[in-house]
Structure formats: C-alpha cells, structure tokens
Amino acid sequence: MIELKHLGKTYQTADQRIVALEDINLTIQDGEIFGIIGLSGAGKSTLVRCINLLETPTSGEVLVDGKSLTAMSQPELLKLRQSIGMIFQGFNLLEQRTVLRNVCFPLEIAGVKSQDAKKRARELLELVGLSDRENSYPSQLSGGQKQRVAIARALATNPKYILCDEATSALDPNTTSSILDLLHRINKELGVTIVVITHEMKVIDRICDRVAVIDHSHIAEEGKVSEVFINPTSEIARNLIFPRDRTVLETEGGKRLRLSFDGKTTCGPHIARMILACQAPVSILMANTKELDGVIYGYTIIELPTDPHQSDKIIGWLENSEISFEEVE
C-alpha cells in the first residue's frame, strides 16, 4: 500500500515560490491499477516522483507498506527503490547496452550474480515478447519495443509496484493499446500494483481501477473509474471526460441534459421510449460508450424542446426512470 499524507512540494526560485503540489492525500491499494490524470502542468509528474522520492516533498509524508520514505536514510531509500519499478515517456534506456544488458541493469545494482541476472532477464524478455531482440541495441528498436524493454527492466527486481510516467504518450494509438494491455496483464498475472500518470482519459478507462484527477496542484476528485466516469463532480474531470465540442454550442437553445447509463441501463431503446411516452422530440447532440471491466457505460447529451410544457414532461419521465441525468451547459 502506498499512502501519501498531506504531501506538498514547492520550488523556490530566485524571485518566486512555485507550488507544485499542495495537501495531496491518496491511498493506493495493493493489486490495483491507480490512475492519476491531469493536464500538463497540473503537478502529476512531480506527484509520481514524490512516490519514490526522486523529488523530495517539502511537506507531508510518503508511506510505502507503512514505512515512511521521508524518514529513511539514503541507503535504506536506495534499497527500497529496488522494489518500485518505474517507466517513462522517453523510455530512458541505456543506449550503449544491449536489450539484455539493459534488463540486467537493475539486477546488477541489486548485486545479483551475472548468470542469474541473465536468466531472469531472458524470462522477462519472453514475457514482454522480445526474446528475439536480446542482442539488439535500443537505437535499433521501435518506440513500442523500447517501452517493452523498459517494462521488462522495471520488473527485473520483482517489484511490488510500478510507476508509469506518461508511459504511452510518445506512442501511436495501436502501440499504446498493446503497451496498456501488457501493463494490464502484468497487473493481473503478477499482481503488481501499478500507478499510471497520464493526460489521456482513454488510458484511464482502459486499464485503471481507480482514478485521481489532479488540477492546479490539488486532487480535484478521486474514486472508482466507473463512478468518476458516470458522475464527475469536478469541473476538470468533466472537461477531461466530456470534451467540449464547438459545433454543439450552435443549436436552438433548449435545456440540455446529460443522460448517463451504467451496466443496467446501457442496453434498451430508452430515448425512443421516452419520445414515444412524452410525445415530444429531442435532439441528440453527443453520445459515447465505454467498456470498463466488462461493463458498458455510456452517456448521451440531448437537447429538449424549447416548449416548457414538453420539456417538463420529459424531465418528469426521466425522474421516474432508472436513468441518471443532469442538466449541462
């Protein structure tokens, strides 16, 4: 379990004080994939670096399995870092080492014998599907292959946790999917707890169990991905989940509602039923569905007729249905 308690980080430059993180409280449970999403500059990269103390927090505490990192001596901290793997947007492989020796590197640092290290590295290259490239150098690999090597390297010391800092942001959509699938598989098969930092909602809804939304150095909201997805309470989460579409803004001006569907209500011709029951037309402005852990979630944004009588009738009908809804801008 990783616990962040009242974590804060400020940078002092010559003429100003920059607050990167303020009063961050998070608990990451063993075995989950925890997402931290935010726009660039929100503080998410600083936050993930505070977890293994690559950045020293200026206030608060970081606890890993109940032990306080902020209170540790340097040698203890170096030792503990071996149980937290990390992968990066830029891969950060050693360019002058072969793939195999890159994966061996953390084992070398941990003092594992060369023969054992190579054996372990080969197992991991097998796991990430790069057994045939062990003698290649990073410059000979594609971005996706480099990230696979980085994942194998992060797993070498059998870490309990893996931190991913924008691990798929430099990759194309197909490669992103395959890397996310790999991370998901590692989580399920090896039971490794994964912390994912990203600015992309699709990364969160594809693999994460829980998510924290970070905005302007604070946690804006936190919860199960399905809950946050169905009912985002913060402005920033709404913006990330329901991207604003300019063409939507140019319509007749009736009330707009966002209808959210969870696994129970996704299937079924609800809108058609509503129109038939109320005898009133609606416009569908936007709709989307996502699958989270095998359950289909979705939302539809509709515009009600400008006639208040018809509009109230529809709202009345919705209130009696199982569909959750709210008015949107």
Add this chain to the structure above:
Amino acid sequence: MHFSDIFMKLWNAGLIQKGIWETIYMTVISTVISYILGLPLGVVLNITSRDGLHPISWLNKVLGLIVNFFRSIPFIVLMVSMLPVARLVVGSSLGNAAMIVMLVIAATPYVARLVESSLQEIDGGVIEAAQAMGCSNFQIVTKVLIPEAKPALITGGIISMVTILGYSAMAATIGGTGLGQIAIVYGHQRSKPDVTWVCVLLLVIIVQVMQAVGSAIVHRTDKRIRQ
C-alpha cells in the same frame, strides 16, 4: 629530387626514425597520464555543478578557476614557467621526462573540460531512471555516465592527443626531442627546408593515422548508430 647532406646524415644515422618514435611516445604517454588525471577531475566538475548529481558550489567554483587559470596560459609560456615543477617531479628540466610533465600540466585541464562536456551530453532521463532503480551516485558515474559517454570520451581522447602532439613540437624550443626538435634544430636553424618538410609530412601522417584509428574505434564503440 635531391636531399641535402644533413638530411642524408640524419636519415642514415636513424635520427629521423628515432624522432618519429620519440614524438609518438611523448604524445601517447602524456595523453594517457592526462586522462588518468583529467577524467576524475572532469567527473567532479560535472557532478558538483549546479545541475549535477551532487552539487557542491564552492568546490565546483574552485576547480573551475584552477582549470581556467591553466587553460588561459599559452603553452609556450606555461612551459617556461613550469620548469621548476618539472625539476621537482622528475629531477631535471631537460629531456623527454621533463617534457611529459609539461605536456601533462598543459593537457590535464583541457581533458577535464572535454570530459565534463561529454558527460553533460547524457540524457537526464537516463540518470533519473538509474536513480529510480536505486543506483547510488557512485554507481551512476561508473555504470551510467562513463559507459554512456564512452564514444564522446574516446573522441575527446583523440582531440587531446592531436593537441598534445602539437604541444610536443613546441617543447623542442626548450630542449624537448622528437620531430619538432629535428625541424627546429636542423630545418630552421641550419636552413635546410627539406628536413623541415619531411618533419611536417611525418607529423601530418601521424595525425592522420591517430584520427583514422580513433574514428574507427568510436564507430565500433558507439551503439547509437544504426547498423
């Protein structure tokens, strides 16, 4: 083409061949010693800098000042002023051993700066990754910085060697040996241009060979080049 009598005498006595050997020997020994001293100095300059692994402002400033001090003195002046140091170290201010001392004093600060800038080229992300794996600063220097900068360090070594070769010819003016001495004593002072030109040609060939061998080593070492 006819060579002068002096050239034939030098050639037949094997003095030109000896000069080639002395030049190479002085250059190589001086380069090796300069690297043994300059490498750690360059590493310290790099890691104690503001963005380094372990910033120590005062140490960085003091070392930087010393390095700049020696680098700003023209070699010929440095050589004359360092005669007493040579006498102290090798017991004489004449001969090849003394010349090597001078060359090392002149080249070490140069090597240190080359090493420092080679290490600066290493991507900060790679260092961060190593830190995330639990590397100590010492391990980062020996397992990340130096191995990753190896091609640049070898290139720097060749540049230093060529520079030292140039210095070694200058050392002839105060009692050094080698091709520089032959060119000055026989070519210049006795006005025998053929001797000078043969020395020039030989020095050019030595530099070309050093450069070619060095580049080949770099090419083989650097794994960033797609094969």
